[in-house]
Amino acid sequence: MSEVVIVANAEVAGHYASDCIIDLVKAKPDSVLGLATGSTPQPVYRELSRRQHDVDFSRMRAFALDEYIGLPTDHPESYRAVLNREVVQPLGLNPGSVKVPNGRASDSSHAGADYEREIHAAGGIDLQILGIGTDGHIGFNEPSSSFASLTRVKTLTPQTRADNARFFDSADDVPMHCVTQGIGTILRARHLILLAFGSAKAEALAAAVEGPLTASMPASAIQMHPHVTVFVDEEAAASLANADYYRWVFDNRPEWQTF
Ligand code: GLP
Secondary structure (H helix, E strand, O other): OOEEEEEOOHHHHHHHHHHHHHHHHHHOOOOEEEEOOOOOOHHHHHHHHHOHHHOOOOOOEEEEOEEEOOOOOOOOOOHHHHHHHHHHHHHOOOHHHEEOOOOOHHHHHHHHHHHHHHHHHOOOOOEEEEOOOOOOOEOOEOOOOOOOOOOEEEEOOHHHHHHHHHHOOOHHHOOOEEEEOOHHHHHHOOEEEEEEOOHHHHHHHHHHHHOOOOOOOHHHHHHHOOOEEEEEEOOOOOOOOOHHHHHHHHHOOOOOOOO
C-alpha cells in the first residue's frame, strides 16, 4: 500500500518531499530525480531552492516526466523552460544534467525510445515526483494508458487541455500531443512521491489510492509499486475512505521510520 500522509497545506508537503530529496542526495550525490511539472510540485522546488545550501546538488541529475510536442523550445510553457525556471536556475544546476523528452514534432516517432535509453544509461530514476491530473493521469498518461507503457507520444484529453489552458493565452494554444514517460517507466523508479492539493483532485486521488487497479485510472498503478509516499492536503484527502487510518499510522510512526 502507498503511505498516505495528510498534511495541513502544500508547503508542509513541500518540506517533507524536500527532506526526502535532500537525504537522498546526501547519501548518493549523483542521484537521479524524476521531475513533474504543473502547479503541484512548485512548493517542493521552492523549498529545495530555499535549502540549496544544505546539500551539494552539483552532481544530481534529473529527467522530466513529460514534454509537449510542437512548442518552440524557447516557449515559456515548454516543460524544458518550466524546469529551467523552477529547478535548474534556482538550484544552480548544469542545464545538461536535466533531460527532457524531445518535443520536436519531426523527431517524435523515436523520442520515446531515445528517452528510455537515456534513463537506462543514467542507472534509472531514484526518486520520481508526481502530480495527478483531475482525470487521474500521471505524467501525461491519460485514461486507457497501459500499465506496461514506456515513454511515447500521447494525445491529451480535452479535460487535460482545458485544465492546462490557464498556462496559455487561450485553450486552443495548449498542444494536442506530448511525449510522456509511460506508466511502466514510472513504476521502475525506486521511490515515488505523489502530491495532490485542492478539492479538484479529491476524487482522482481517492480512486488512485483506494480504488481498483484499472487503466481507466492511470494513477491507480502506484498501488503496484513497493515504495510510494503520497502527500496530500485536507481538501484533496476529502474523499479518502481510510483517512483516519492514514492519520493514525502517521501519528504512530516508529522513530526510525523515514518516508
Ligand atoms: C500536468 C502534467 C502532470 C501533472 C498534472 C497535474 O499536465 N503533465 O505531470 O502532474 O498534469 O497538473 P497540476 O499539478 O498543474 O494540477
